[in-house]
Amino acid sequence: MKRITLFFILSLTLAACQPAKPTPPILPEFFDVAPTAFIDPASYPTAQADIQAPNQTSNGFVVKIDRAWMDGKNVNADVCYTLPDASDWSIYAANLSYAGVVLDIYGTTLISIQDAANGQPGQRCDTLTFVVPPDADLTNATITIDSFGAVPREGEYCSVYMPKIQQALLERGIGITLDCAAVDGVEKMSIVNYPPEMTQQQAEELVYSDEFFTVKGPWSFTFNLAQ
Numbered sequence: 001m002k003r004i005t006l007f008f009i010l011s012l013t014l015a016a017c018q019p020a021k022p023t024p025p026i027l028p029e030f031f032d033v034a035p036t037a038f039i040d041p042a043s044y045p046t047a048q049a050d051i052q053a054p055n056q057t058s059n060g061f062v063v064k065i066d067r068a069w070m071d072g073k074n075v076n077a078d079v080c081y082t083l084p085d086a087s088d089w090s091i092y093a094a095n096l097s098y099a100g101v102v103l104d105i106y107g108t109t110l111i112s113i114q115d116a117a118n119g120q121p122g123q124r125c126d127t128l129t130f131v132v133p134p135d136a137d138l139t140n141a142t143i144t145i146d147s148f149g150a151v152p153r154e155g156e157y158c159s160v161y162m163p164k165i166q167q168a169l170l171e172r173g174i175g176i177t178l179d180c181a182a183v184d185g186v187e188k189m190s191i192v193n194y195p196p197e198m199t200q201q202q203a204e205e206l207v208y209s210d211e212f213f214t215v216k217g218p219w220s221f222t223f224n225l226a227q
Contacts (some may be wrong), residue, residue, distance in 0.1 A: 051077075056219040060084070063145060063219040070138070070225050075130045077143050077221070078111065083122035084215065085150075086115075087160060092149030092214050096130040098141040103130050138225035149214040157189040165212050176203055 051065050061082060068077040075096060083089050095104040111125040128143065152161055158180035169176050177193040194203035 050223065052222045054221065056217075056221065058217040058219055059215055061148060061215045061217070061219075063217070065143065065221045068143065068221070068223045068225065070132075073131055073134065075132055075136075075138070075141070075225065077128045078125060079128050079145065080123055080125040081148060083116065083124055085160070086122070087150035087156065087213070088153065089124060089148055089150045091126060091128060091145060092210075093146040094128060095144050095146070096132070096141065097144065098132075099137040099139075101136070103132070106130050138223075140222065141225060142220055142222045144218050144220045146218050147214045147216045149210065152213055155187055158187040161212055162189050165207060168212070169207075174206070176207060178207065 051068060054066060055062070055064050057063070061084070063079065063081045065077050065079050068075065070076070079091065081089075091106075091108055093104070094106055095102050096106070097103075107129045109127040109129070111127060112123075113125075114123045116122040128145075130143075132138070162178050162180060166178050169178075175193070175195045176191060176198075178189055179192045180187045180189050182188075191200070191203050191207060194200070
């Protein structure tokens with residue numbers, strides 16, 4: 001009887017000395033998210049379309065799209081436009097609309113710039129790119145360029161923009177007076193006078209508005225990229 005009792009005690013002692021079984025780790029909740037479905041690049045079509053009216057003119061700004069095409073998930077269009085002056089003009093706002101969807105996020109890639117010569121205006125060409133899903137219905141798609149802009153470079157406010165801003169203010173009967181003075185060797189435009197009913201902030205918002213360095217359209221181009 002004593003031998004059985006001793007064996008029982010030894011068994012309990014050995015069991016107590018055994019290392020505990022590891023507890024399975026609790027994974028964070030984000031491990032429960034289902035994996036993203038793989039989209040085969042081959043599901044994106046490649047096609048080219050003709051533009052119904054490739055030449056458009058608005059506010060004296062001539063815009064031309066020779067071709068539009070789809071390459072993978074990108075809808076591209078080569079856009080060429082006249083340059084009204086020597087400023088750094090580029091596409092300022094554009095969108096792609098199709099089947100009730102409007103995309104206003106895009107990228108541009110410079111193709112070429114031709115300076116004005118022999119009485120002919122300069123011209124710039126860019127590739128405009130929009131990213132669309134593989135099931136996008138491009139049967140009746142339209143690229144609309146809303147405006148072109150030339151963001152002033154350092155020193156251009158005085159040499160290029162101040163005269164036309166001041167003229168526009170005079171034509172509207174707004175009593176704002178502009179002037180330029182050298183600051184650290186660079187000519188800077190400033191507001192020297194504005195109406196008493198107007199705050200300094202209101203005057204600055206008007207003078208530095210993008211209306212003075214943008215040309216607004218719209219220019220719209222419709223095409224068919226259905227497969």
